[in-house]
Amino acid sequence: MSTDTETTGQKDTAPKHDQHSTAYDHLWMHFTRMSSYEHAPVPTIVRGEGVHIYDDRGRRYLDGLAGLFVVQAGHGRAELAEAAAKQAQELAFFPVWSYAHPKAVELAERLAHLAPGDLNKVFFTTGGGEAVETAWKLAKQYHRLMGRPGRHKVISRAVAYHGTPHGALSITGLPALRAPFEPLVPGAHKVPNTNLYRAPVHGDDPEAFGRWAADRIEEQILFEGPDTVAAVFLEPVQNAGGCFPPPPGYFRRVREICDTYDVLLVSDEVICAFGRLGTTFGCEKFGYVPDIITCAKGMTSGYSPIGAAIVSDRVAEPFYRGDTTFLHGYTFGGHPVSAAVALANLDLFDREGLNQHVLDHEAAFLGTLSRLHDLPIVGDVRGNGFFYGIELVKDKATKETFTPEECERLLYGLVSKKLFENGLYCRADDRGDPVVQLAPPLIAGQDVFDEIEQILRHVLTEAWAAI
Ligand SMILES: Cc1ncc(COP(=O)(O)O)c(C=O)c1O
Secondary structure (H helix, E strand, C coil): CCCCCCCCCCCCCCCCCCHHHHHHHCCCCCCCCCHCCCCCCCEEEEEEEEEEEEEECCCEEEEECHHHHHHHHHHCCCCCHHHHHHCCCHCCCCCCCCCCCCCHHHHHHHHHHCCCCCEEEEEECCCHHHHHHHHHHHHHHHHHHHHCCCEEEEECCCCCCCCHHHHHHHHHHHHHHHHHHCCCCCCCCEECCCCCHHHHCCCCCHHHHHHHHHHHHHHHHHCCCCEEEEEEEECCCCCCCCCCCCCCHHHHHHHHHHHCCCEEEEEEEECCCCCCCCCCCCCHHHHCCCCEEECHHHHHHHCCEEEEEEHHHHHHHHHCCCCCCCCCCCCCCHHHHHHHHHHHHHHHHHHHHHHHHHHHHHHHHHHHHHHHCCCCCCEEEEEECCEEEEECCCCCCCCCCCCCHHHHHHHHHHHHHHHHHEEEEEEECCCCCCCEEECCCCCCCCCHHHHHHHHHHHHHHHHHHHH
16 A cells, blocks of 8 residues: 555655545554554544544544543643643753753652652653663662672563563563563563452452462562562552452562562552552552652653653662762653643642542442443453453353454454444453453543443443354
């Protein structure tokens, strides 16, 4: 379908009027099976307003995923756009390499103030994967500076997604995503996650299951040798696999294990920070203090990209001595426009009480989605805050899941497409067992929960009949 002229080698730069085929020809979409758009239109979103997005045909959709767990404050917020414009006029760009600019300083101070414990040092990135990459490199150099050069390994959980740079991908526990890029960074080991629905032991006792799952981390540290382990990377609520909240006591035990063996605890909050769970940081919701928080997405509600590793004074301390430098950085890390937008976004959070809104409505959201339990295809509804996964099963009684072929037909062929056709943008995901994921903007209320439930009910009923 390419229109490049083969004879002259010159490109056909004439504007095309069929945006769908232009998208297929030139826009390499991320994590996208491009062939599926060879003969089908590429859905093209042109505008957003509140909890809704609009496509180029003028159709309206409920944004059931806040873009990609990003648009916390909702679409079309003029004040965030204005903050960006104002900053771009004043100082569009300057790096934070040996120099500062006011918005980066102000945002770092604000994040330090909001973060728990002594997490007071903010290293900016442009997104989540870079924040995870930063945290691993930082953990390695930290241990070197502390005279423990052997500590380079990291532990994370099965099925967890932590980003695409080689380090972050190594931490990611999804074999299918890793396979094309092997060999990855050595020393990244996996332990079981907190999927209570499919708990191999203690399925009827969340606390005992949490203890069991946390103890797998200790087991792995001992197996590898504590002197070789630098850090543990965990999300407060694991996204991939479909929203696994931590069982009671899980993080208390994890913190204890990390302290015992001098291993850093990294809370990967790329999704869970900035109100997704009703608190500024996810660790707050579950009462633990990590050594590093990695965050991104919701910091600006998506109006401009930025990420960060927020680091404890204890871990930062050796880097602030003598001639030591953390030899790491990104040109656009802490971008002035993004920093200005993040500050305006945090003001908006405060003024509108977005965290409290999530806390006040999370039970209603879960309750509304839980009505779907009467459908034969719905095995589990789980999550926290405004962050839920609905696991689809073939047999509710036995929890039997779908075969890969059925998943392909069910998720890609039916559910994803039909949800969108019926006006709900969200995500049907098969990185673990098949789930539909829901994470609307944090301004959503009962009317939105009801609409989500009704569309899901209609589409999942159709899918069950067709499978
Ligand atoms: C927990 C977690 N970590 C890291 C990332 C990577 O973030 P980014 O896509 O901004 O690089 C993601 C992305 O979804 C994530 O969910």
